[in-house]
């Protein structure tokens with residue numbers, strides 16, 4: 001243990017801490033405390049222990065006068081924090097014992113914490129894993145985002161259809177944050193530009209305040225802690241007293257309502273950019289506050305702005321904070337008198353941009369008139385940036401074109417590095433969306449394959465496997481995940497494999513118990529748990545999974561006494577509220593589940609389960625219990641995927657396409673331990689050019705044709721026979737995502753999975769080799785790559801303890 005960690009804590013001392021918080025912070029006596037009180041007292045007792053390492057890290061950062069990393073992200077999909085903090089501080093056992101000595105059920109208290117769901121999916125969860133790794137590696141860093149009052153909506157099923165209700169994580173006090181009322185910045189919108197002595201002066205029409213809330217993020221073994229700083233919008237004037245005095249009570253609180261709207265709710269759509277003014281305001285709101293904050297910090301330490309890039313690295317998590325470029329340039333010019341060319345080159349040396357999608361509909365573009373209305377000064381600055389870019393490169397790529405401001409091009413031009421998130425994706429970024437800019441700026445695009453934090457995604461979510469690994473290769477793997485390779489030699493040891501399987505069985509039983517208690521659903525723990533959990537999107541092809549399920553159901557009914565491998569098909573995920581096709585797919589999965597689960601012929605062989613309201617905490621139960629990981633996106637569409645890594649790490653082999661990081665996972669685990677099927681990215685493009693490719697694929701596959709006919713004719717929707725006619729017709733007519741073309745290959749590969757699963761010891765060996773060989777996908781490796789190739793940022797902690 002390093003000098004920074006506190007002395008060991010006894011369970012007795014820790015229960016005293018909990019009781020003290022119960023009394024002093026919550027004003028409750030143990031005999032009257034509710035579950036909420038115990039949870040808050042436990043959280044506050046843990047939080048106390050983070051403060052020393054946090055201060056110490058700040059002191060070291062200040063002394064080093066080196067570089068700080070600023071990670072700007074619209075989304076941080078954090079989940080619960082009690083276990084996370086306890087595990088990183090090495091206090092998980094102590095906390096449990098302390099709480100139980102006070103007569104409380106630790107698991108129940110932990111489960112009482114609401115998920116902080118300030119993100120939609122992969123991009124937001126990646127940001128949370130990165131925060132964990134930045135602290136584990138001891139890299140001085142701030143995460144900057146928005147403190148949404150309402151996180152991602154809660155999903156309910158009504159007769160199988162998705163319904164959304166507002167999420168209310170802040171209805172109870174948030175235990176982990178420190179409010180910083182003294183840290184606030186004005187954020188301006190609208191108004192006019194006036195020319196004063198040849199200079200542009202922005203006279204804003206509207207101003208709100210961005211107010212800081214800090215959450216410490218402690219790394220492995222408490223050796224370092226960084227800050228997640230989230231901004232809340234507040235009015236400049238709480239209350240319009242003159243309106244009130246005139247008796248206009250609504251009008252009196254109008255300024256407050258308007259301002260607070262900005263940080264009210266997370267946009268629940270990760271598919272389509274619909275040009276909403278409020279979203280642009282959210283983006284500028286948190287980006288401007290963050291840039292003002294980092295400049296203030298830099299200047300308060302006596303920095304010279306010309307040397308800003310030696311001290312500041314700003315990472316843009318997709319284009320959502322791309323306004324950071326013009327905002328930094330604006331402040332350097334307008335507030336600090338820097339000359340335009342130097343301001344642009346200084347900003348560019350600080351900034352880098354991560355691209356997370358090739359889907360054209362998710363690449364942000366703003367109507368120019370809206371942009372001018374909200375950010376008139378930035379519109380002018382972008383014109384300056386564009387002119388400098390055109391002059392420098394002779395490029396024909398414009399940032400403002402056809403009446404739109406293109407945020408991808410803006411982010412690219414203002415970044416000194418642009419990265420994709422898997423090897424395949426980064427190649428496609430070079431060849432497709434940014435082909436021209438890649439020629440203008442050769443070498444700017446690099447790859448940083450995504451990763452996941454092994455602390456949350458193995459150590460704390462899978463205690464059964466964690467304990468086995470500790471006993472087999474020692475305990476140094478959580479911050480040096482490639483050590484898992486040491487498990488490989490045990491993969492031919494029958495006793496080890498038996499224990500590996502026992503851990504999986506424990507996790508399957510845990511899932512079965514949880515589902516029984518939550519939804520009253522009964523699972524057969526001997527069946528294969530086949531899991532697809534992620535946002536619902538056409539390109540992710542949950543529909544293909546369901547079509548295969550129905551085809552299997554047909555086959556079993558045709559030959560009930562065949563040699564079938566029992567399966568539970570588990571789905572989880574939310575659809576964007578306005579994404580009609582995705583919601584139809586959800587409805588169809590639930591409709592099919594109702595019919596198939598009630599079929600006496602197949603009921604012991606096939607079951608479909610779709611628990612509502614999938615979130616981070618549900619993933620932590622589902623992933624360790626999975627036998628098979630579904631990663632079946634249309635090749636070329638999933639930038640990376642990170643769920644794929646979580647399943648492999650927890651010993652679930654993949655059935656998947658050559659897409660995103662699947663390619664690299666397969667390289668690591670070995671082709672013989674990965675169930676590959678489907679067209680490649682190049683074949684997908686070629687197939688789309690063929691006439692009537694979908695219709696021909698359906699004609700060539702009697703099995704698929706039968707399933708489509710059943711769905712279309714209302715077999716699964718007897719009360720409304722035409723419910724899915726449009727969905728099926730869409731497949732036969734366009735099928736942009738090649739569900740029909742990959743169906744047979746997917747079905748056949750699933751039958752290979754059946755056969756492989758029936759040989760239990762061979763299957764367990766395959767599962768164990770997956771765990772052993774995916775250590776490279778730790779987000780510690782990813783962050784070390786960013787630090788080396790993009791940020792040039794040091795670690796301020798010594799070498800890892802052995």
Ligand code: 26Y
Pocket residue numbers: 120121122123124126269270271272273274356357361362364421450638639640641642660
């Ligand atoms: C602008 C708006 C429409 C928008 C909002 C959210 C656009 C995109 C997003 C989120 C994208 C996202 O989550 N992308 C995922 O990022 C992961 C982390 O890199 C990848 O693993 C995953 O393949 C990619 O879909």
